[in-house]
Amino acid sequence: MKKKITYTEIEGRSLGYYALLVVLGALVLLGAGAALYMEHNGHYVTGMSNQIVWGMPHVFAVFLIVAASGALNVASISSVFAKTAYKPMAPLSALLAISLLLGGLVILVLDLGHPDRLIVAMTFYNFKSIFAWNMILYNGFFVIVGVYLWFMLDRTMANYSKYAGFAAFFWRLTLTTGTGSIFGFIVARQGFDSAIMAPMFVVMSFAYGLAIFLLVLMATYSWRGAELGDGTVRRLKNLLGVFIAGAMYFVVVFHLTNLYMTKHHGVEAFTLRDGGIYTQLFWYGEILVGGVLPLILLYLPVTGKSRIAISFASILVILGGLAQMYVTIVGGQAYPLEMFPGKEIIASSFFDAGVKSYTPTLAEALLGIGGFAMALIMIPLALRILRFIPVSMADAEIDPHYREAK
Amino acid sequence: MTQLALVIDLNVCVGCHACVTSCKEWNTSGPAGFMTDENPYSKDPTGTFFNRVQTYEIGEFPATETLHFPKSCLHCEDPPCVPVCPTGASYKRKEDGIVLVDYDKCIGCRYCSWACPYGAREIDEKQQVMKKCTLCVDRIYDTSLPDTERKPACVLACPTSARLFGDVHDSESDISIKIREEGGYQLMPEWGTKPANHYLPRRKTRLHIHEDELVRADNPLKKEQRGPSKPVDAPTLDDSTSW
16 A cells, blocks of 8 residues: 655754754855955956856856756656655755755856846847856746645645656756757867767766755755665665766767867867866866766675765765866866967967966855855755655655565 | 958068057047956956957977967857857947947856857956957047048057958958958858958068079170279289389
């Protein structure tokens, strides 16, 4: 017989709960201060220049936006693919998706030259611009996932939640396609200019979003002192492994394709061999930390069962993801424009010759971290107000196929 | 349709930066200002320039030569920076083909900077909007100026007349004739952006002098029936007299 799952708020009176809010709140305030400082003084107090126009804040912003759509996956698996075992986690998954997107967008907006003109961006649409499309996709995501969440939480609307789930799934795929296309459509930069960017971002979003979801889920249940079944953790960590491998597959195909094209040899040599910090971040950050190590941790029999190892693997996926964004976004701009193929500028009175340098400033990093903290602080606040999570996530409670071990 | 543009003669550009400074002077004081510079005379200077001169070295040492390459917005006929702008702040004027930015509509997302394959987009770090060469649109139509001065500041300032201004769609304009007759070319035509600005290539003029040409076969003194002068080392009158 199908068991009825009881959802609950969190108590939120413990010292730990308030400590968490204080720490995250302080980071949010620091981020807000950094944004104010950059807005007041202008672009030049950042490490960004005329050549590197998107820097550290965008690394965090794009990462969070990509992760947001991935965080919705758990909900999609339950509603679109009808996997009952994932259903109890669906509201938390949708909540995390909204909070991550909000955190990412806050960074993106505050890093705009003119955040005060957001109303202009909302009222004058150039429909040829993928950037304008993204604004529609982001706003639509809030609405659709918001409705989905409402249908899941409101019993009278529960019958419609499946349809809302379908819409949200379709929308999230479109959203990440749009985010990837911000880079894929840029033919002027050798580091982007590839249709594979869109599907690559979709698969990357699966991994980033699930890694954050796993951490949030495990932290929530561990801090609440409630049970989180091994079956659920095992299922999610195996899925995370598949997503990491999928993301790495796309990275390999992307670089192999570029290596095959002679005109892309320059940029590939830059990323894979000669790019200094970008090469190091690619191999050590993106591939080793973000791919190989978590895969080992998740699948090695010794570590695969340890929740500490799984948490650690999830953190590595997040760090690797940030490295990947840095290589893609900053590295893609640092590589010089090839005005005359094979020739490079030897002198320029404007400091714009050769490979562009970028040193992120503290303010930029704080804005990024502040946005991340903002995404996270919404979770404990929302969990205290509404019933997003099941009282218990014990396997016997939520898994219809659960058999007691003999 | 008119398409205003610059033609830059790389053969005579000497890299003096007069175009850079005059551009900065005119535009800083005009509606396109401020074109902020930060720390211009100290460590890590940054600044907004609509026109930059970059220097390339051609060939392998020791057979090398230096090429000065002035670069500003090329006012493409199909500009990639225009479709990417989310608010439509970046636009191309129908009447004269100049690509401009509406500073009041620009939200400072800097996406156009990514899209321009020529790196001609500039952020004003203080005003936090994207800017670029306007072809001195506030000057070329200014009827209070004499006709001869209704040209972009850089064109007027160039000491070697390496910069020419006109309508590339008018086949009889000075610059169209230059482009046609002197091998004017567009930057990266394979992108299909159809840059309106053109460059004239470096042109080598070599003078070949044959040895025979150094000896005068038709000495004009013959016509005057005077014998050619003595060889330089032959004894002179001073050598043969003793007083």
